[in-house]
Amino acid sequence: MFAKIEISGTMKLVTGTHIGASDAFTAIGAVDSPVIRDARTMEPMIPGSSLKGKLRSLLAKRYNRDPFDPPDRDNAELKSLFGFARKNEGGERKGEEKENEENGRARAGRLLFSDMFLSNGAELSELGIHCTEIKFENTINRLSAMANPRQIERVIRGTEFGLSLIYEPEQREKGSEAEDEKRILRDFELIKEGFRLLQYDYLGGHGSRGYGKVRFEGLKAETVVGELRSEIIEQCNHLLGESLL
Numbered sequence: 487m488f489a490k491i492e493i494s495g496t497m498k499l500v501t502g503t504h505i506g507a508s509d510a511f512t513a514i515g516a517v518d519s520p521v522i523r524d525a526r527t528m529e530p531m532i533p534g535s536s537l538k539g540k541l542r543s544l545l546a547k548r549y550n551r552d553p554f555d556p557p558d559r560d561n562a563e564l565k566s567l568f569g570f571a572r573k574n575e576g577g578e579r580k581g582e583e584k585e586n587e588e589n590g591r592a593r594a595g596r597l598l599f600s601d602m603f604l605s606n607g608a609e610l611s612e613l614g615i616h617c618t619e620i621k622f623e624n625t626i627n628r629l630s631a632m633a634n635p636r637q638i639e640r641v642i643r644g645t646e647f648g649l650s651l652i653y654e655p656e657q658r659e660k661g662s663e664a665e666d667e668k669r670i671l672r673d674f675e676l677i678k679e680g681f682r683l684l685q686y687d688y689l690g691g692h693g694s695r696g697y698g699k700v701r702f703e704g705l706k707a708e709t710v711v712g713e714l715r716s717e718i719i720e721q722c723n724h725l726l727g728e729s730l731l
Contacts, residue, residue: 487666489712491722493651493677495705497532497602502619502640503698505536505690517620518636529607530617530641532689534599540689541680542568548683566656567673569595596654596673602647610645617645623695640697649702652710653677667718674707674725681705681729702730 507522524531542564547553549561558570571592610617619642625634655670681702688698705726707719 487655487663487712487714488657489655489714490710491653491655491670491707491714491719492710493649493653493705493707493726495649495726496605496703497537497647497649498701498703499641499643499645499647500699500701501643501696502621503645503690503700504638504640504692505532517639519638521618521639521641524603527604529604530645531604532602532647534601536689537602538568538597538599540684540687544683544687545676545680548679563672563676565593567595567597567676569593596656597677598652598654600650600652602649604645605648606644606646615642617641638692649705653707655714667715670714670718671721671725674722678725678729681726682731685729685731705730 504519505522507520521530522533523529542557542560545564546555546557546560549564550559552559557568558565560568560570569592604617607617618639621638621640623636623638625636626632627634653670653673655666685699685701687693689700690698692698705723707722707726709719
């Protein structure tokens, strides 16, 4: 079975969110910790790697025996969905080609993440609102009472980003179509659980101080390559709907 299912929707920021960029060349007087931006538009963006890493981390805590195990020791379902890069004895990665796990090789995941870009920028502009803000924070040394102020840039609440993931059902030499469809639904159960867990957690940095709360809206699945039974896509959409708060 060769097919691709696109999962699309919107990720809305419920609180200010900070996913940082390098500040190695920040000028004197500039923001201490800027957010990452799209180089073409200079608007904030959310890297697909940030979303993938957070979802995988939350699901590992939920399903692994030891949540601190490295990714190549994840639950088998997680490794199959997200992939892993196994290391050799010297600690070097063997690559990310999709190989048989029994051979000790790395494996590419079936869930492909894309960077997320601002989708309601025009709406914010009409309201005269800039999509980022500077939050001033301060740490104070308990012994000397010396202050250490800092400026953290974050994307404001209400900002929306377009979400697009591609799910590729596993291609197997043997196995019935019914077994393949069951595997798709098991994977979508994991995806649903990941989205739901994230909405009760945070994305990006400084989550314990109120940053990074997000909400997903309008999630839907549709076949974009190949053919799958409409009943399977309907069940996938039902599962995605259950992940919404």
